[in-house]
Amino acid sequence: MSHELIDRHQATLDRALAALADRDYWSPYPESPRGYGEPVALEPLQGLELLLDQPGTDGRVGPGSADGGERSPYGPELAVAYPHAGDPAALVAAARAAQPDWAAAGPLLRAAVCLEILARINARSAEFGTAVMHTTGQAPGMAFQAGGPHAQDRGLEAVACAYAEQTRLPASAEWTKPQGKRDPLKMVKEFTAVPRGVALLIGCNTFPTWNGYPGLFASLATGNPVLVKPHPRAVLPLALTVSAAREVLAEAGFSPDLVLLAAERPGEGLAKTLALHPQVRVIDYTGSTEFGDWLEDNARQALVYTEKAGVNTVLVDSTDDYAGLLANLAFSLALYSGQMCTTPQNLLVPREGIGTDQGHRSFREFVADLSAALDRLLGDDARAAALLGAIVNPGVLGRIEQAEKGEFGELALAPRPVAVPDWPDAVVRTPALVVLDGAEAALPGECFGPVAFLVAVDSAARGVELLAETVRERGAMTASAYTTSPEVEHAVVAACLDAGVSLSLNLTGQVYVNQTAAFSDLHGTGANPAANAAYCDAAFVASRFRTIEVRRHS
Secondary structure: OOOHHHHHHHHHHHHHHHEEEEEEOOOOOOOOOHHHHOOOOOOOOOOEEEOOOOOOOOEEEEOOOOOOOOOOOOEEEEEOEEEEEEOOOHHHHHHHHHHHHHHHOOOHHHHHHHHHHHHHHHOHHHHHHHHHHHOOOOOOHHHHHHHHHHHHHHHHHHHHHHHHHHOOOOOEEEEEEOOEEEEEEEEEEEEEEEEOOOEEOOOOOOOOOOHHHHHHHHHOOOOOOEEEEEOOOHHHHHHHOOOOOHHHHHHHOOOHHHEEEEEOOOOOHHHHHHHHOOOOEEEEOOHHHHHHHHHHHOOOOOOOOEEOOOOEEEEEEEEOOOHHHHHHHHHHHHHHHHHOOOOOEEEEEEEOOOEEEOOOOOHHHHHHHHHHHHHHOOHHHHHHHHOOOOOOHHHHHHHHHHHHHHOOEEEEEOEEEOOOOOOOOOOOOOOEEEEEEEOOOOOOOOOOEEEEEEEOOOOHHHHHHHHHHHHHHHHHOOOOEEOHHHHHHHHHHHHHHOOOEEEOOOOOOOOOOOOOOOOOOOOOOOOOOOOOOEEEEEHHHOOOOOEEEEEOOO
């Protein structure tokens, strides 16, 4: 089985390694739903029992238990049952018991097994798209792509990067030191990549697979067993992932307990319990700054990778494609109703206005033009429903209501409800635009959801300063700028390099600031408070193992 798996996936691994070096577009997973058969309806997923035959199970999470289980942001109950571990330590013990054989398998076989898991998941992309849609609230098209092939791309990227780092040193080397007239000293030195130990993946509500697969597969490919602790509102996509992984691992002759689902009941605080277990040595987390900070401060026995919250800023100075600028910004603000860690939030615009190919536009004219662009994009409910998403939690809805009431500032564009065909209970809202004067009000902190702030600043130079200050103090996953001035471009590039945030310049086409491509773009930098790691660079994988040397005289 091991040789067959390696032969089956060697070409894909080689191509992925080349893509990491080239940074050009590549994906083995088609992103069009047409390549995956008929869409999967929700009904076949409702009422599933994914109990997974895990050790330490004392009951279930979901229907029949105190919590009742997940509810789709589009309305229906999912009623899926998951295993509940009465003693979380039993999961850790089972993972540790499974580790030795997996560690001994070596980087190539581990990579091949991981690629087989991804291939099985890819074949079920339509099913995963439905699971992601009805746990995150993403619209169907985005749920399929981001929750399916694009997430799989990120997982494969992590596997390739992990393989490259583990094989950077030779498995063995002959060492010869001349000794003049005496016989030379000769030794044989062996170098073995050794995993850190049990890894813990703490999943998020909005992008459980896209944000989860990099850490999951980076840990697994480097020899670490993984406990998968999903967000309570988005268990299904990661539970399906765990099921697929356990199936492949068992077929390949390894313990399925290398990947375990840690589902929790309300109030259990399982993430904290597992994060502090002394045998948990790697943690991947995406979510709130508060809990991310807690992990970094308290899980001292583990290597902790966090993606937290930030404030993404756009500087608008000038453009030679005003229509393209407006269309691009409108799409970026609307996508998934702003419920992305990469969505622009604070738009800094000189109060004297901006230069465009359509003539000078005052600050107020720009506000009106962007509002009109959003209205054009989202004016038709059917089109809006395909681009926006259902509101994922009460906190997001509360912030929209605050904007409507004028609690954040002058409301320039009011949000409106959007009806979704087939899902009458879905709560969907278009973005709100709020106008602020940067000289009179402090810049807003993180406001997750479809609320954006148009901030009048004294000049483009002042906008560059505020962008950099925001990144340093509050963190950011993205930054963007529009300018035709070489001087402003130089200043904003220098500011972003210094503050530690990736920059998108003059996006006016079909590439958006809140999208990144695996094998080419880095997601996050690890250089500002929003995240301490990046998907996917060498630093994201190399510390998940250590190279141990054994040497002897030859």
